[in-house]
Amino acid sequence: MRATLMHGAGDVRVETIPDPALQEPTDAIVRVVAACVCGSDLHPYRSMASRDGGVQMGHEAVGIVEEIGSGVTGVTPGDLVIVPFAYQDNTCAFCRDGVQTSCEHGGFLSAAQAELLHVPQASGTLVPVPADADEALLPSLLTLSDVYLTGHHAAHTGRVSPGKTVTVIGDGAVGLSAVLASRELGAERIILMGRHQARTDLGREFGATDVVAERGAEGVAAVMDLTGGAGSHVVLEAVGHLPAYEQAYGVVRPGGVISRVGVPQYERAPIGFGSLFGKNATLTGGPAPVRAYIEAALPAVLEGRINPGRVFDRTLSLEEAPAAYRAMDSREALKVMLRP
């Protein structure tokens, strides 16, 4: 099959490799209908050391079940399915707690930008959708494998609710998804911090009531000004770099919540009296257990009531994956869908 491999920073290639095969009775093989490039794929694209043979890329997919192991229930070959970026048994104690990304038998997919995808723990992972779903819904269905529900996870763990002021840091696809999810959860005011107007324009369509283009201390001052000096009840951090986190504790209101879903590119950061502790701010978030949220989000997508797939502003063939990375790295494209 054809698959996308990264050989080092800036070096993405589409190559022919052996088809994946069932390894455990709980596995499935899914024929990928649509995959995409994630903002988190850009971290290795910018920094990965060269590696012989390369590594397969991609963790978001909608596809058709090709083959299932003898122990797989709930899906059958031919089903159209959403493939969450993490696999899980969806039955262990952590899954029952709603933290499927910490499943005892779980892990992260990393081979979805390909024709065929090997999925462990298929019974707990794959979510079938109506086979006659309109082709136009495909982008939004694909967002349920990661990006929209990552934005939703931020808003959910940040306890966004009616009456709340929410600040979203980052106008990438996750940040815009967090705006849409905050609107769905009833936020009264949504301040989007971002400086790319095409993106913040989409953010406004998704529900942002204010846009702050400034960053750092100026950005913090602008949000404090918009909130009458009080700060934001909830801050959703969708970037992952330290300056974004610093903005987050700068604008969070006393007693408020910072929810992070941008994968932190740092380990140590301020959490003492001057940042979090003094104002009783809560820090939450993590890798989104999207499996926990798919069924609840599906009806709004299938009915067309929300259209999170609008974060895809370009569609390329799988063969064009290198161009997809380039376009996202240079910020020409917000998020690129790949069609094998």
Next chain:
Amino acid sequence: MRATLMHGAGDVRVETIPDPALQEPTDAIVRVVAACVCGSDLHPYRSMASRDGGVQMGHEAVGIVEEIGSGVTGVTPGDLVIVPFAYQDNTCAFCRDGVQTSCEHGGFLSAAQAELLHVPQASGTLVPVPADADEALLPSLLTLSDVYLTGHHAAHTGRVSPGKTVTVIGDGAVGLSAVLASRELGAERIILMGRHQARTDLGREFGATDVVAERGAEGVAAVMDLTGGAGSHVVLEAVGHLPAYEQAYGVVRPGGVISRVGVPQYERAPIGFGSLFGKNATLTGGPAPVRAYIEAALPAVLEGRINPGRVFDRTLSLEEAPAAYRAMDSREALKVMLRP
């Protein structure tokens, strides 16, 4: 009046200074019936640079209202009152959010180890208790000015509830208070991390089901073992030093909560993928808005159903304040009450 002043590390003196006076119509003067030394007073006791004239100490008190400003309502001279360690108007937006320690007109008391105490924002700060309260209740009433409700704040913001496993780090008076508060909130299992047996014995009486004396990696391993490898739903960190925080993220269960009430003696600490983010752990806590909790806690204390005042294992006169600091610094005493 006589008052306790700290002139530098290890240098506490009781001296005669001018009586405090009303400065604003919203002030009150309280005659202190009982005060005490806080674990947080030991931080300057160990590190404060020498200062000419010294600084007054103490932020916990029960007393009798001596004098009130013209704008004070809700209390009158002669009332027996609890004085929370932070003062607040109890009406601003942050107070209404339950974050009284961030009150727009608030601040922290720092002169309670004295005969008389000047209290700003008296209407919003002082809580009257029945004047005929039994003298034997005095220690427990005094804990409502800080230590017990700081433990309660940890448990409350950590979302302790029936069925939860809670790990409390620290066997000081705040840690033991957090144990008692966790039991009151219905925790199923309470693991107390501490190595002073007299203290952990009191912890068991307060509700601890397990005691772990080991620290660091060994302590983490012991808690993981006790929880079948899953970790603790809630971790209450009642120390404030970095190793205690490191233990906290070591034992927190995926999706769990770390609640800090020990004043952090650090600013930067790990919060990235390997500590908090990867397992979707939540970090919360801060200076306890005890004013938010006093009325709810009072009945159990007045009825004698809980006795948080047992954290006081020594009572000294105000004149003996230097000995009180020495006894707590050397860990001879858990917590010392001072009677002017």
